[in-house]
Amino acid sequence: MCSLGASVYAEDTDTPMPDSFKEKTKGISEEKLEILDSPLPTMLLGTMERFYKSMEGKSAEEIEAYLDGMIEVAEAGKFNPETDMASIPLNTEAKGFNGWKAKRPKSLNPEREPGPIHLSRYMSSRSGGVKTFANAPLAIYPEDLIAGNVDIAIVGAPLDMGSYYRGQKFGPQAMRNEYGAGGIDMSTMVNPSKVLSIVDYGDIAIDNMSTELSVQHVRERVREIAETGTMPFIVGGDHSLEYPDIAALADVHGKGSFGVVHFDSHYDAGKNQAHWLTHGQPVYRAVKEGHVKPENFIQIGLRGPWPGPEGFEWMRNNGMRYHTMAEVEKKGWKQVMDTALKEARENVDKLYISFDVDVIDPAFIPGTGTPVPGGLTMREAIPIVRGLCAQNDIIGFEIVELDPLLDPTYRSALNSNFILHACLTGVAMRKEGIEDPYYLSDLTTEHRQPEAGEKARKEGLREEVDPNYAKPKN
Ligand SMILES: [Mn+2]
Secondary structure, three states, X not given: OOOOOHHHOXXXXXXXXXXXXXXXXXXXXXXXXHHHHOOHXXXXXXXXHHHHHHHOOOOXXXXXXXXXXXXXXXXXXXXXXXXXXXXXXXXXXXXXXXXXXXXXOHHHOOOOOOOXXXXXXXXXXXXXXXXXXXXXXXXXXXXXXXXXXXXXXXXXEOOOOOOOOOOHHHHHHHHHHOOOOOOXXXXXXXXXXXXXXXXXXXXXXXXXXXXXXXXXXXXXXXXXXXXXXXXXXXXXXXXXXXXXXXXXXXXXXXXXXXXXXXXXXXXXXXXXXXXXXXXXXXXXXXXXXXXXXXXXXXXXXXXXXXXXXXXXXXXXXXXXXXXEHHHHHHHOHHHHHHXXXXXXXXXXXXXXXXXXXXXXXXXXXXXXXXXXXXXXXXXXXXXXXXXHHHHOEEEEEEEEOOOHHHOOOOHHHHHHHHHHHHHHHHHHHHHOOOOOOOOOOHHHHOOOOOHHHHHHHHOOOOOOOOOOOOOOOO
């Protein structure tokens, strides 16, 4: 997601100061004139050219007053040790300071064999029971993952303090309540629910008063899953999660040992803000701390106003790949998808996928805090996610920024489930030996008529017409 504000406006260092302006500001101190090098003049007037133009009719005194006004704004935005230093300090004396993440001792529970637990009395996964991700059984501890030889643990992370637009904490429950994450995929006729051992690993505890306090626990829990050899699939929650998720996988697989494909309409590499982590900054932090190398990081779906030129230059300078919707406009989706699939395999074998649902056009997923029009369709997103997960050694996947409060229909949660399902299908294809990202089932993509029908007629496989079909037989 994004952080609008000063960073949208590039500092303009190219526009020369007009002589008339120099002449009028002769008597003004160098110190005061330094404010012209800040983003403020362009924030206020758009460009430096416009700024100087607006100063043309002003007297020297009026210009000085204008500079003073800008200096006042710059000062007001700065840290003030008298009022800001831990202005609301945490109460470390509170008995329940860490109560939100205190574990329930196993001695409080009846003994049981470790392994996944089914939560329904019915055989059909659609009937009764308790709602889980992809109708999967539940696992609680790493022992359950090991005993069940679990391939994928889907875990909720209901954190939304990293965003101005709250409500992403309801993402996990909305996706559990909606169908689409389990069952057969018609494009490939691969059924991840049957090929893989998938569990719902519950939700990670979050202190929804503080992203800062929560992310360390998220990192510990994601690491705990990965350490058992199970792939963590994290359901957010806001995009701040990308930082602890990537850091946890770096803890287990090694720093810089894997690539990341980041689907998003925003590049999320903001930096130097008052909060070290928000949903607009996880990429910068993950790269800056060395958890992932920028040359192994691919951005897909960027559009809208953020980042500006300096963000793209930062990505170029650091070896990062990006595929914007502007590129899709220029080359078509097929070519962009082919390139991205190839690049994902260039430097590394292991891959993590970070999927911000706002990469999808708001026509399909309106339930997100920072929607941007002109996004991917579901018909474009499903094949690329499925393909990436089939051709690469996936070490984890996250889907973030679903905010069901912003969509009174079922559509946003449903489509989010189908994105999750696309990756589950890809992982299942790979387990079945299908690593071709473009693989499609012959059965579902070719009707093979008239040969198929003729052959069946000869073999006696065709339906006989029966006018009494629905009549009781006695
Ligand atoms: Mn994002």
